[in-house]
Amino acid sequence: MRACRKLSAVTQNRIPAVISIAGSDSGGGAGIQADLKVFAACGVHGMTAITALTAQNTVGVDAVAPIAPEMIVAQVRAVARDIGIDAVKIGMLGTVVTIEAVVAALGELAEGTPIVLDPVMVSESGAPLLEPEARDALIELLLPRVTVATPNLPEARVIAGSDDDAPELARAIHALGPRHVVVTGGHRDKATDVMFDGETTIEIPGERHPDGAAHGSGCTHSSALAAHLALGFAPVDAARAAKVIAAQAVHDGLREIGRGPGPVDALGIRSRRPLAPPASAHAR
Numbered sequence: 001m002r003a004c005r006k007l008s009a010v011t012q013n014r015i016p017a018v019i020s021i022a023g024s025d026s027g028g029g030a031g032i033q034a035d036l037k038v039f040a041a042c043g044v045h046g047m048t049a050i051t052a053l054t055a056q057n058t059v060g061v062d063a064v065a066p067i068a069p070e071m072i073v074a075q076v077r078a079v080a081r082d083i084g085i086d087a088v089k090i091g092m093l094g095t096v097v098t099i100e101a102v103v104a105a106l107g108e109l110a111e112g113t114p115i116v117l118d119p120v121m122v123s124e125s126g127a128p129l130l131e132p133e134a135r136d137a138l139i140e141l142l143l144p145r146v147t148v149a150t151p152n153l154p155e156a157r158v159i160a161g162s163d164d165d166a167p168e169l170a171r172a173i174h175a176l177g178p179r180h181v182v183v184t185g186g187h188r189d190k191a192t193d194v195m196f197d198g199e200t201t202i203e204i205p206g207e208r209h210p211d212g213a214a215h216g217s218g219c220t221h222s223s224a225l226a227a228h229l230a231l232g233f234a235p236v237d238a239a240r241a242a243k244v245i246a247a248q249a250v251h252d253g254l255r256e257i258g259r260g261p262g263p264v265d266a267l268g269i270r271s272r273r274p275l276a277p278p279a280s281a282h283a284r
């Protein structure tokens with residue numbers, strides 16, 4: 001049974017708690033690992049329900065192990081019943097069984113809790129992260145439940161079943177049930193995100209950073225969007241903030257990490273490094 005509506009974190013002047021229901025990236029660039037960094041960067045408390053483990057690096061995905069459906073529900077229930085959930089980000093799902101488990105887990109949320117769905121299908125390195133037969137379950141079971149869906153261009157084309165450009169795709173996907181759609185711009189000529197709210201198409205432009213590193217850019221964007229919804233931003237303002245944060249994370253991306261496309265950096269890790277080790281430090 002769905003819990004009753006609870007007061008928002010903003011009304012209560014508390015730190016919002018946001019959960020990522022997503023896959024683990026052992027390379028630390030995308031998935032749950034990226035999401036927790038973004039939540040911290042946005043000033044919200046991050047929580048997780050892991051849907052799948054991936055043995056992954058910047059070059060590829062070596063193995064995927066789905067988490068048992070009852071364990072997915074248990075993770076969400078545990079935090080919902082104690083800490084409370086102010087917003088949800090959903091990332092890698094992988095299988096129909098996992099999608100069904102996540103739908104069941106959403107029953108633990110208070111009414112009106114914002115849900116952001118990043119319909120992850122393929123990794124930056126080109127590995128499939130959603131079984132082809134799970135597309136229909138994602139469309140029928142999850143899309144109608146979400147506040148904001150954030151497909152990239154190829155994902156939007158798979159969901160809409162057309163080769164259109166972002167504005168038409170955003171409208172077609174909106175007709176499938178989500179309240180807002182943001183087609184993200186990483187795979188477009190200009191890195192402009194396109195949002196549709198049911199009435200208006202809104203362009204969210206930004207400079208393209210061709211020399212950055214973009215592994216985890218979509219995860220960063222959807223987590224930042226969920227965090228800002230929990231912070232009380234309206235969806236369009238949350239989408240603008242998410243675009244700025246994702247673009248900066250790509251710009252700051254850690255190109256030197258791994259042999260493939262390096263991970264985004266949402267925390268400014270490079271700028272946090274000491275200029276030199278203390279004189280007393282000895283290399284082991």
Ligand SMILES: Nc1ncnc2c1ncn2[C@@H]1O[C@H](COP(=O)(O)OP(=O)(O)OP(=O)(O)O)[C@@H](O)[C@H]1O
Nearest residue numbers: 152184185186191208209216217218219221246247
């Ligand atoms: N090179 C870039 N320069 C500026 N912004 C970018 C760049 N690449 C991606 N972005 C921004 O990052 C966000 C995520 O977009 P993108 O389309 O790359 O997601 P994605 O393909 O799902 O990411 P991934 O699968 O790598 O995690 C969007 O706001 C997009 O505009």
Ligand SMILES: Cc1ncc(CO)c(N)n1
Nearest residue numbers: 023024025030031092123
């Ligand atoms: C676990 C995971 N989630 C999402 C993506 C998409 O970037 C990825 N590569 N790995």
